[in-house]
Amino acid sequence: MTPPIYVMGHRNPDNDAISSAIGYAWLKNQLAARDGIDAEYVPVRLGPLPPETAFVLEEYGVDVPQVISNMYGRVSDVMTRNPISIEMGATIIQ
Numbered sequence: 326m327t328p329p330i331y332v333m334g335h336r337n338p339d340n341d342a343i344s345s346a347i348g349y350a351w352l353k354n355q356l357a358a359r360d361g362i363d364a365e366y367v368p369v370r371l372g373p374l375p376p377e378t379a380f381v382l383e384e385y386g387v388d389v390p391q392v393i394s395n396m397y398g399r400v401s402d403v404m405t406r407n408p409i410s411i412e413m414g415a416t417i418i419q
Contacts, residue, residue: 329367340378
């Protein structure tokens with residue numbers, strides 16, 4: 326199995342950032358299962374759990390996403406082997 330794909334909102338998360346991460350991770354897992362894709366999407370948060378979010382998650386029986394202290398990107402995460410490039414003076418059509 327491939328490593329999990331973390332779904333998160335912004336730093337210092339509020340209710341909508343955490344709820345969106347949970348919902349989007351659920352949707353992506355459903356689509357991956359439907360399409361036979363070997364992927365796991367895990368909702369996470371980048372900061373403390375606000376009290377109102379704790380209340381909402383407890384009220385609906387949803388697990389609190391684990392907190393991740395940092396998500397520093399690495400060049401290897403986004404770099405492609407043969408990037409398409411153009412010269413500085415190129416036109417839009419080129």
